[in-house]
Amino acid sequence: MHMSAPRKNSKQSRSKSGVNGVESLIRLALKRHRTPFMLIRRSVLEKQYRRFRKCLPDVIPFYAIKANPHPGVIKTFIKLGTSFDVASAPEMKQVLALGASPQKIIFANTIKTPEDIAFARRRRVKLMTFDNEPELYKLAKYFPGAHVLVRIKVDNQGSVVALSLKFGADQEQAFFFLRKAKSLGLVPAGVSFHVGSQATNVENYLQAIEIAEEIFEEAKENGFPLKILDIGGGFPIQHFDNEIGINFERMGSQVRRELKRRFDKNVKFIAEPGRFLVGPAGILVTQVIGRTFRNNKNYYYLNDGIYTDFSGMVFDHCRYEFKTLRRGQKFLSTLAGPTCDSFDTLSENCEIPELYVNDVIYVKNIGAYSCASATAGFNGFPPAKIIMV
Ligand SMILES: Cc1ncc(COP(=O)(O)O)c(C=O)c1O
Structure with missing residues (x-):
């Protein structure tokens, strides 16, 4: 992995990435579609x-x-x-x-x-x-x-x-x-x-x-x-x-x-x-389906994981930036996919606000080598629906 490390500066990131535009798009889509889904912006x-x-x-x-x-x-x-x-x-x-x-x-x-x-x-x-x-x-x-x-x-x-x-x-x-x-x-x-x-x-x-x-x-x-x-x-x-x-x-x-x-x-x-x-056209939207506290951290289980739209973490050696619609104090947390496999862990050191079941976690710039290499339904969990917007 030779990707340069991200720098933290949330104010700058918000204005630059048009976070509000992205989040209103997500909120709108949530009214009409069940997660997980991937928005691809034409x-x-x-x-x-x-x-x-x-x-x-x-x-x-x-x-x-x-x-x-x-x-x-x-x-x-x-x-x-x-x-x-x-x-x-x-x-x-x-x-x-x-x-x-x-x-x-x-x-x-x-x-x-x-x-x-x-x-x-x-x-x-x-x-x-x-x-x-x-x-x-x-x-x-x-x-x-x-x-x-x-x-x-x-x-x-x-x-x-x-x-x-x-x-x-x-x-x-x-x-x-x-x-x-x-x-x-x-x-x-x-x-x-x-x-x-x-x-x-x-x-x-x-x-x-x-x-x-x-x-x-x-x-x-x-x-x-x-x-x-x-x-x-x-x-x-x-x-x-x-x-x-x-x-x-x-x-x-x-x-x-x-x-x-x-x-x-x-x-x-x-x-x-x-x-x-x-790559930049894709936004993956997932939801928390379960949460617990273990190893001194919050653990959040999402309805999409390594076997589906995060498959790029394996095949594409990719890391992603996990974002939430909630704001507030951030805590070191672990994010995991839905399958019965510990390998299906997405991040062990993600800094995010406290989340509850049904809260959204989304990832931008995930349009390439993600859904393309997702399995059809390991453990019965389907990949995200693709929605062209
Ligand atoms: C033969 C060939 N062409 C093009 C591509 C696309 O590469 P990239 O997505 O890095 O532009 C690949 C990726 O594996 C490839 O194997």
Whole structure:
């Protein structure tokens, strides 16, 4: 976990985050819906999309739907003109069914089943990534003529979720793989990388861009100029109101300058942002279903937990800021989910006012890698209902 520590300054946090607006939205929703629910604000999806486009105008965003595949989210992005990154045939089917065009999809999982490759061929989703030679034989067999980007292994240092442990060809292999792709009847289209998710270290992007440039040069010298550079996802968001050290605009402008400096105008830049586009739009609203006093602390049991919408604490290594609608003196408390498992504990040192059964605890910036990885109903507890607002 490399997230910077939150600073405490509640006055500043309230005015900056528009806490009253968020809380009136929650109060309104509570009148109509049972908890747990997750509000996804379309206005924030749109705002994040515009921020991305403004900061990286030459980079086409392919929203990585794994972050949050809710149809309302996908439809909002289709309306905005976004392209999509999918990891499997079911994800591809979903975005196509909602109206995305096959030319606006990248199949960005370097390991694919033959069935999924054949599906991509039938639905004319041509662009895909790979990072190893056996995969090329599979692609050539099930989708001759597919356009392929070699995904390279790059430094993930400083990113909360490392991805290079499992993916990425060595830089030295990249050109060989692209040449092999060509000889097998595929179209070697370019290079891709992913610096890891919640990447706060811009150096990873800058280094990866430099490596990609070298591969582009090598391919050009050997007679097949590449056309696409895919800079992946990773763009970070703030999870806490007063978190420091996350500045997308500063990072984005450094990336933009570097792309401009190292590549000529014919190269098309794309990216696969997930968290950045959807994370800030989500507000999870839960209620206290039980309370007790143990280990010298208040314990509050909520109707959502680790197995459902807080699954990001496990799979996304994420920490969240728990907020209440009550004000007043704060006490060190423990928050836990509803299942019969001690692992289902959300925080052992949360400072919150005293709460009662039915009181609300909510979390902002939880739209990514939360409901997406929730189980269907471990112990019979369902995940939050998603409400687009
Ligand atoms: C291949 C690929 N692309 C894009 C993403 C989205 O990354 P992020 O949510 O950090 O932007 C991921 C996340 O795991 C990924 O594996």
